[in-house]
Amino acid sequence: MARLTKIKTRPKGDKTEILVLVNHPMETGNRKNKKTKKKIPAHYIQKMTFKVDGKQVADADLGPAVSKNPLVGIRVNAKKGAKVAVSWSDNKGEKGGANATV
Amino acid sequence: MNTMKRRTFLKGTLASGVVAVAAGSGLLRPTEALAAAWPKSAFKSKTVAQAMKSLYGSSSASSSKAIKIKAPIQAENGSVVPISVSTTLPKVQGIGVLVEKNPVPLATAVTMTGAAGFYSARIKMGKTSPIRVVVKSGGKLHMAKKTIKVTVGGCGG
Numbered sequence: 351m352a353r354l355t356k357i358k359t360r361p362k363g364d365k366t367e368i369l370v371l372v373n374h375p376m377e378t379g380n381r382k383n384k385k386t387k388k389k390i391p392a393h394y395i396q397k398m399t400f401k402v403d404g405k406q407v408a409d410a411d412l413g414p415a416v417s418k419n420p421l422v423g424i425r426v427n428a429k430k431g432a433k434v435a436v437s438w439s440d441n442k443g444e445k446g447g448a449n450a451t452v
Numbered sequence: 453m454n455t456m457k458r459r460t461f462l463k464g465t466l467a468s469g470v471v472a473v474a475a476g477s478g479l480l481r482p483t484e485a486l487a488a489a490w491p492k493s494a495f496k497s498k499t500v501a502q503a504m505k506s507l508y509g510s511s512s513a514s515s516s517k518a519i520k521i522k523a524p525i526q527a528e529n530g531s532v533v534p535i536s537v538s539t540t541l542p543k544v545q546g547i548g549v550l551v552e553k554n555p556v557p558l559a560t561a562v563t564m565t566g567a568a569g570f571y572s573a574r575i576k577m578g579k580t581s582p583i584r585v586v587v588k589s590g591g592k593l594h595m596a597k598k599t600i601k602v603t604v605g606g607c608g609g
């Protein structure tokens with residue numbers, strides 16, 4: 351299933367903030383289905399990589415304790431027109447990403 | 453309270469024993485070689501000290517006033533607690549966010565390779581707990597704490 355990934359960039363002082371929103375359940379593996387009493391299997395994003403103009407600037411490790419539909423933000427020194435690329439992968443091998451321009 | 457402490461202590465020693473054995477037999481080497489691999493053992497650690505140790509190699513960090521945690525004092529819904537960390541420390545290499553009373557304390561960690569000292573995310577909290585932010589800067593560990601009250605937990609259920 352394709353998951354929606356959105357990137358928003360905005361200036362913050364002399365830096366640029368990159369905000370990433372991924373449409374993802376982030377299931378911890380501890381919740382139970384109330385009807386069947388079975389555990390809902392864990393399903394969460396593990397890796398999120400940020401690149402600016404092809405160069406990796408940050409690499410985030412996420413655990414199951416990150417909220418559903420994670421919104422992750424970092425700040426970088428980037429000029430206007432710089433290309434931002436974000437990619438993620440989860441514990442089930444699903445992958446996704448998005449590109450944006452500052 | 454005493455029993456609680458003993459339990460945490462026992463858990464910590466047991467877990468570190470396992471890691472020591474694994475490191476000794478060379479089991480851990482493949483993961484160390486792959487710097488970009490997801491730190492599985494850190495995300496399985498049940499104590500803050502253990503998580504910090506497996507993530508940054510040390511569980512001791514000095515408190516720093518250069519780390520600012522922006523988070524609500526009271527969170528109505530534990531499943532979405534917005535947290536943002538900013539620091540003025542130079543050469544930030546990584547920022548880790550740990551919730552002390554979650555079943556697995558480590559919520560998220562980021563490795564910086566050029567980005568500024570800022571990180572924000574929304575995390576889940578099981579109950580009222582202090583959150584600990586660890587910043588690695590210039591090879592040293594710094595930390596800051598903030599307690600967040602949670603009225604409705606967001607882990608499991």
